[in-house]
Amino acid sequence: MRLISERDGQNRVRWQPYAGAAAVVTAAAAIGNAATDSRSTWYQRLSKPPWQPPPWAFGATWTPLYGSLAWSVGRAWSQADKREHSKLATALAVNLSLNAAWSWLFFAARSPRAGLAATAALNASNLHLIRRTSRNDPCAAIGLLPYAAWCWFATALNAKIVHLNPRH
Structure with missing residues (x-):
């Protein structure tokens, strides 16, 4: 069984996308990781909800989510025609920019409020990326759902941190 099933005209797997x-x-x-410091004194002093996962869980979760994001976009790109390539690339670039920006706004700028704005924008970007991807490959769009769901969870967590820390 092949995870990557897209083939070119000579029946070879197209790995480049x-x-x-x-x-x-x-x-x-x-x-994004370059700005993230969950061990900083500033972050440690923030009040957090009891349902926040432990710090190690974020890396354990983001790694497969980033893998599914790359797989989904690679698969959608393989199925897209040339006219769709720039639209898909733009949707991905906006999404990844917002994803990385969250860490810089929340951790580096020490602004949970700015982080909340970024993650809210990321959720809108996720919906757009899913819609754009589904136009090329519905299976690839389904592969984005866990990423989008985790981002919604992250938004709820960020919102609760803002609520618990009104002066930050």
């Missing part, structure tokens, strides 16, 4: 998607997703993850 997957590699390209993985590269840009990895770059965005690294950019």
